[in-house]
Amino acid sequence: MDGGNKSGHDRFLIGFLTRRLLGMAIVLTVMSFIVFMLIGLMPGDPIDIMIASNPDLTPADGERLKRLHGLDLPLWERYTNWLGGVLHGDLGFSRTYNRPVLDILLPRLGNTVILLGLSSLVAIAIAIPLGVIAATRPQSPLDGAINLFCFAGISVPPFWLALVFIMFFAVTLGWLPAGGMGSPETGLLGRLEFLILPVATLTIASLAGYTRFARAAMIEVLRQDYIRTARAKGLGSGRTVFGHGLRNAMLPLTTIIALDFGALFSGALITETMFGYLGMGKLIYDSILGNDFNLALVGLLLATLVVLIGNFLADIAYAVLDPRISFRVLEAA
DSSP states (O other), X not given: OOHHHHHHXXXXXXXXXXXXXXXXXXXXXXXHHHHHHHHHTSSSOXXXXXXXXXXXXXXXXXXXXXXXXXXXXXXXXXXXXHHXXXXXXXXXXXXXXXXXXXXXXXXXXXXXXXXXXXXXXXXXXXXXXHHHHHHHSTTSHHHHHHHHHXXXXXXXXXXXXXXXXXXXXIIISOOSOSSOOOOGGGHHHHTHHHHHHHHHHHHHHHHHHHXXXXXXXXXXXXXXXXXXXXXXXXXXXHIIIIIIIHHHHHHHHHHHHHHHHHHHHHHHHHHHHHHTOOSHHHHHHXXXXXXXXXXXXXXXXXHHHHHHHHHHHHHHHHHHHOTTOOHHHHHHO
16 A cells, blocks of 8 residues: 555544544434433422422422522523533532442443443354354254254343342352352452353343354355355365355344344343342433432433444444455445
8 A cells, every 4th residue: 555545544544433433422412412301301300309308308498409400490401501511521410329420330331341241252252153053054953952042042031041040050059149249359350250140141141142143144154156166166164164254244243243232231231130230220220210310311321322332343343354345335334
C-alpha cells in the first residue's frame, strides 16, 4: 500500500469511527429521553414515598422538597435540566443509597461484565466445536445427540436451571456456595467459586442457541463450491473445515452473538437475583421498584451503551474475519 492509499484509508477509518461514535451518541440520547419519560410517568415520586415513610414530614415539606429538587417542573423541562447536568458530568445522586450514581453503578457494571464475559466465552468455546462436529456429520447419531441437547437447553428456563444447580451442587452436595460474591479483598480468583453456578446458568442459556447457529452456518458453508474445490485438490479435511469453512461460518455467528448480548442482560437480571449476585440487572430492577429515578435511568443507559459497544466490536470483527469486507462496506451497510 503506497503512501497516498494508506493516508486515504486512515482518513476513512477515522471517519468511520467518528460516524459510528456519533451514531451511538444519538442512540443514547434518544434512549435517555424515552427512558426518562417512561420512568417519569410512573405513579408516585421519591418525595411522595419519603413522606409516606416518615410521619414527621408534612405536605408543606413535600412541596418544598419538590421545588428544591425540581420535581414540580414539567417532565420535558426536568429532562433538559438532567441532560444539561450530564453534559457537565453530573449524573445525579441515588435516593436509595444517598451517594453519586456512578459510585454505585460502576462496581456493579464491572461485576455484570465479568459474569456476562465469562459466560459468553465459555458458551462460544463449547458451541463452535459442537456446531462443527454436528455439521460435518449431519443426520448421524452424534448429530442427533447434539441437536437433542440444544433443544433441551433452549427449552429450559434459566430460573429453573438456577434452582436445580442450587439444590444439587450447593444444598445436596455442598460443593459450591448457593449465592453471594465472597469477600472483595480476595479478588477475582477468590470469587471464582461464587461465579461457577451463575456462569454455568447463563452459559447453558446461550450455549444451545449458539450451537444451533454454528451448525447451520457450517452446513451452509460446507456446501459452497470453494469447499468442493479445496477437497478436489486434495486439501485435508481438517484444513478444509477449519481453515476455509469455519472462518466464513463465523460471520453470521458473530452477528448472532452481538445481537444476543442484549438478551444476556435480561438473563443476568434473573441469574443475579437467584444467586444474590451484586450486578447491574438486580440493581436496575430494585431501583425501578424503589422509584430511584437517577439510578434506574443511568443504569439502563449504561446497559444500552454496553450493547452498542458489543455491536461496534462485531463490526470490527467482520473486517478481521473476512478480507472481502472493509470498513467502506460496513459503512455502506
